Amino acid sequence: MLPRRNPEASEGSETPIQGGLDFWAPAFAGVTTRCEATSSFTDKLNVYLIYLSGRVKGFLGLEYLLLYFETGQRMCYRVCMNMQPKQRTAGSPDPILQRGEQTDLRDLTPDQLRDYVVALGLPAKRGRQIFAKLCRPGTFGFSQLGISREVITLLSSHATMSNLAPVTVEKSADTTEKFAFRLADGAVIESVLIPEDGRHTLCISSQAGCAMGCRFCLTGGQGFVRNLRPAEIVGQVLAVMNHMVASGIERATPRELLNNLVFMGMGEPLANYDNLLAALTILMDDHGLGFSERRITVSTCGIVPRMDDLGRDIRVNLAVSLHAADDGVRSSLMPVNRTHNLESLLGACRRYPLGKKKVILFEYIMLKGINDSLADAQLLAEKLQGIPSRINLLPYNGSGETEFACPDEAQTLAFQKVLREAGFNTFIRQSRGADISAACGQLAGKS
Ligand code: SF4
Numbered sequence: 001m002l003p004r005r006n007p008e009a010s011e012g013s014e015t016p017i018q019g020g021l022d023f024w025a026p027a028f029a030g031v032t033t034r035c036e037a038t039s040s041f042t043d044k045l046n047v048y049l050i051y052l053s054g055r056v057k058g059f060l061g062l063e064y065l066l067l068y069f070e071t072g073q074r075m076c077y078r079v080c081m082n083m084q085p086k087q088r089t090a091g092s093p094d095p096i097l098q099r100g101e102q103t104d105l106r107d108l109t110p111d112q113l114r115d116y117v118v119a120l121g122l123p124a125k126r127g128r129q130i131f132a133k134l135c136r137p138g139t140f141g142f143s144q145l146g147i148s149r150e151v152i153t154l155l156s157s158h159a160t161m162s163n164l165a166p167v168t169v170e171k172s173a174d175t176t177e178k179f180a181f182r183l184a185d186g187a188v189i190e191s192v193l194i195p196e197d198g199r200h201t202l203c204i205s206s207q208a209g210c211a212m213g214c215r216f217c218l219t220g221g222q223g224f225v226r227n228l229r230p231a232e233i234v235g236q237v238l239a240v241m242n243h244m245v246a247s248g249i250e251r252a253t254p255r256e257l258l259n260n261l262v263f264m265g266m267g268e269p270l271a272n273y274d275n276l277l278a279a280l281t282i283l284m285d286d287h288g289l290g291f292s293e294r295r296i297t298v299s300t301c302g303i304v305p306r307m308d309d310l311g312r313d314i315r316v317n318l319a320v321s322l323h324a325a326d327d328g329v330r331s332s333l334m335p336v337n338r339t340h341n342l343e344s345l346l347g348a349c350r351r352y353p354l355g356k357k358k359v360i361l362f363e364y365i366m367l368k369g370i371n372d373s374l375a376d377a378q379l380l381a382e383k384l385q386g387i388p389s390r391i392n393l394l395p396y397n398g399s400g401e402t403e404f405a406c407p408d409e410a411q412t413l414a415f416q417k418v419l420r421e422a423g424f425n426t427f428i429r430q431s432r433g434a435d436i437s438a439a440c441g442q443l444a445g446k447s
Contacts, residue, residue, distance in 0.1 A: 103159045106134055106231035109281040110288070120154055128287055134161070135234075135288030137241040137254045164235035169243065176432040179240060183208065183232060187225050189266055191236040193244075194432050200244070201260040204236050206276055207267025212301050214321070214334045216365055216396065216404050219266045227272040233279035237261065237289065255290050264299040264319065270306035280314050293317070297361065304340040307348040318352055319361040320345065324371045325380035333370070342383060349387050359388040359425070366395045366412055368405040377415045381422035391419055391426040 108116060113134075114127035126147065133145045140163050142152045166179040167188075177193040187208035194201045210217070211224035241257050251257050261283065263269040269276045276298070283291045299319035300307060310318070322345075324330035330337040337345075349360050362384065366372050384391075393416055396406040407415075412428055419426040 104162045104229070104231045105130065105155075105159050106162050106234060107229050107278070109230075109278050110285050112278075116159075117155075120158060122151065122154070126151070130155075131285070132287045135238075135282070135285075137238055137245055137257075162231050162235060164232065164239040166239060166243065172432065172435050174432055174435075177243075179236070179243070181232075181236065181239065183228075185226075189228065189232070189236070191240060191265055192432075193240055199259040200249075200257065201262060202237060202240055202258050203262050203265045204233060205265035205267055206233060206263055206269040206272050206279075210267045211271065212268045212334070212336055214301060214323075214336075216323075216333060216367065216402055218402075221402075227275055228267070230275050230278040230282060233275065234282050234289075237283065258291075260295050260297070261291060262297045262299065262319070264297070268301055268303065269298050270300045270303040270310065273306050273309065277313055280316060284314075293355075299361075299363070301334055301336045302340050302345040302348075303336065304344050304348045307345075307352060311352045315353075315355070317358070317361065318349075319363060320349060321365075322362045322380075323365050323367075325376060325383045326371075329371055329376075333367075346383060346387065354388055359390045362389055362391045364391060364393050366393055366407050366415065368396070368407040368411075370404065372407040372411055372415055374414060374418055377418035378422075381419055381424060384424065389424055391424050392429045393426060394429050394431065397431045 103116065105113065105116075108131075110128065110131045113131045114124045117127040117130065118124050130145050130147065133139050139145070140161075142156050142161060145152070145155075147155070162184075164181050164183075167182045168178075168180045170178045170180075172178070175195050179191045179193070181189050181191070183189065189205040189208050191205060192203040194203065205228065207227050208225035209222045210219045212220055214220040237258065241254055244257050249257060263276070280296065280298075283289050283296065284293070293315040294317070297317040297319050298310065299321060301321045307318070310316070321334070322330075323333055324337075325342070327337060327341050330342060340348075352360060354360070364371070364380070380391075393412060395409075395412055396404050416426050416428055
């Protein structure tokens with residue numbers, strides 16, 4: 001249907017043309033319009049400059065200006081200006097409603113949330129206010145966002161606000177706790193809380209399952225299910241904070257409940273890069289949880305191009321699951337090495353921007369008879385020369401579900417000695433939570 005002139009239309013008025021956008025329906029269903037300017041050149045030629053505001057399927061942006069030339073009762077020409085959708089930043093989920101879907105406010109970075117509330121006609125500062133409340137443990141519903149009833153009604157008609165709650169919490173004899181979360185589609189993910197000397201480290205999952213197929217890892221054996229959304233990544237942190245508060249752990253501020261976040265749970269974080277970046281942005285924002293770069297470590301099995309992206313896009317600590325210093329051995333353990341071999345991986349480590357006194361953490365699972373010889377240790381020392389490093393040796397937690405075994409203690413100590421004598425800070429990390437299948441490589445989302 002062609003637009004017809006609304007005799008009431010004037011500059012600044014809403015919906016200046018009756019049925020003005022029906023001719024593009026259904027693509028523009030739900031879009032509101034505002035007349036920016038009108039000009040009447042003759043009684044038969046009216047020009048409207050119209051600003052479209054709303055959500056358009058497949059597009060992120062608003063900011064569409066249409067210039068209408070109305071030249072009589074039946075003729076209308078339209079000129080579309082600035083029809084480019086807003087650029088989505090890398091890592092940003094589409095915050096704009098798709099018809100039939102609702103935006104989860106917890107998926108949005110602070111900037112996206114600001115744009116979102118502005119799109120709904122609210123002031124930008126309301127976005128910042130809502131973001132801060134969303135990041136506070138104990139916030140479960142719109143009524144806790146500190147906004148008026150009218151704004152609650154507006155928001156809740158367009159958006160949702162997800163909350164993760166563990167379906168099971170298991171506690172190890174060594175006080176490590178494992179949390180299992182069942183997601184809306186039934187996928188199960190796990191997080192592990194590791195207390196140590198009054199400090200708490202949370203190990204977070206970034207995917208349900210994992211496609212990387214490392215042979216020693218139960219998550220890899222499970223296969224890939226799907227990427228986690230930012231809300232599902234950040235939601236693990238908030239849910240564990242809620243659990244800690246309910247358990248009587250008190251801190252001056254919520255951010256002090258957890259000292260460190262490590263992305264070493266289920267999944268390869270860099271294979272879910274966009275959502276990882278959005279989640280990190282949410283976790284690190286000063287108005288939200290405010291985790292500093294020193295307190296977040298992202299671990300990768302070695303997706304080299306994404307390591308470069310990470311170093312460019314955000315400042316966090318990097319951990320590399322190395323597990324072998326020889327390409328043949330590493331490829332047999334970790335299929336990713338066939339695509340990004342050791343030379344390429346260690347090149348990315350050398351390029352990774354490190355601040356003062358910062359190092360890359362190399363994780364090395366000790367597998368009996370596979371990668372635990374003194375020759376392996378010497379080769380590892382050679383390969384890591386020149387990279388500011390810390391090496392964690394992880395004696396394999398023989399779960400009985402893979403073909404590998406743990407070397408004896410003497411062998412592990414000898415391996416460590418070679419590395420230390422070569423000048424590397426090397427530590428033997430005893431697995432935590434092995435009795436509840438919460439140790440490294442044991443997460444399988446079976447709860
Ligand atoms: Fe995936 Fe990490 Fe397990 Fe490898 S070790 S399969 S990257 S979860």
